[in-house]
Amino acid sequence: MKVGILTGGGDCPGLNAVIRSAVKTAEERYHWDMIGFLNGYKGLIENKTRPLTGDNVGGLLLRGGTILGTSNRDNPYKYIETIGGKKITHDVSDRVVTAYKSNDLDALIIVGGDGTLSTALQLYKEKGINIIGVPKTIDNDLSATDYTFGFDTAVGIVTDAVDRIQTTAESHDRAMVVEVMGRDTGWIALYSGLASGAHIILIPEIPYTIEKVCQKIYERKGKGKHFSIILVAEGAKPEGGNVTIKRMVDDPTMGVRYGGIANVVADQIEAATGIETRTVVLGHVQRGGKPSAFDRILCTRLGVEAVHMVHRKEFGKMACLRTPDIKAVPLEEAAKNRKVSPADQVIIAARSTGISFGD
Ligand code: F6P
DSSP: OEEEEEEOSSOOTTHHHHHHHHHHIIIIIIOOEEEEETTTHHHHHHTOEEEEOTTTTTTOTTOOSOTTOOOSOOOTTSEEEEETTEEEEEOOHHHHHHHHHHTTOSEEEEEEOHHHHHHHHHHHHHHOOOEEEEEBOTTOOBTTSSOOBTHHHHHHHHHHHHHHHHHHHHHHTOEEEEEEOOSSOOHHHHHHHHHHTOSEEEBTTBOBOHHHHHHHHHHHHHTTOOOEEEEEETTOOBTTOOOOEEEEOSOTTTOEEEOOHHHHHHHHHHHHHOOOEEEEEOGGGGGOSOOOHHHHHHHHHHHHHHHHHHHTTOTTEEEEEETTEEEEEEHHHHTSBOOOOTTOHHHHHHHHTTOBOOO
């Protein structure tokens, strides 16, 4: 047997750990060959591969990024090419089938978030490719799995950063607005806010008003606490308002680029309260570096299970965490987006400890 693997979408810590455990399981347990496609779906469309063996995946458990490269463009159904000097968007999914067949593959493991896995589902259904999915994204916004890998690492990075920001905020009696990733969901802001003891958390699922944000800052001041930490997800928006956009992207498959909400909120706080307010945008720091111990274990288990699923011919499914087990669920379920519910127990716990969501 021969199995392909690719990593798609934005990267996150743990992708290499999945590749490593899948290759080791395929080689040691089943004596199968494995190849990797380079740069996500682009490598599959252009048939760019590299061999993967137990030897060349050694040391990958703790290495961030992905040795295969990745891309959050290059959907084979909406592929952008310049033909005859003109940029066109067209369906090249047949090239995927050609690459799959010409490499004599029996299955393809696709590691990705909701966009990558939605395309994987389409390729499975429409092109009959034997696909197994593995859920990744620091955003933790995929349904069907308790946690996506990369999320725990990102929460750890943000928590560590806020711990440091808190001490300088306290020294200077400042409000500090920290912007974290999370286009459509506030999981990172919520979990790291709870872990770091942030005073205000603004997330896309709970629209805020600046009056409520300032009310919390004044409330703290009244108790002699002259500094405040405001953790804001990049996709947070005010009541009746819109998200803050950095710029449009010249690619219809990618949408807009978010960013800048921290500055908007900070300016408003300073104008309304007179309190000196600074911003920190954590950005891609949240996606870099080595995975946490939790993510290393999760990635190892997901990679192993993906290969066992190939053996059991459980195609069109995704390996996922249903604590304490790793299970296989249909890709249809997996490709759905999961948002924070305002009634979530974690939100209730945060409110109980005095955290404001600006609502
Ligand atoms: O990985 C998901 C995500 O972290 C989003 O929260 C964020 O908006 C996006 O990636 C940014 O990715 P990039 O800068 O790679 O386009």
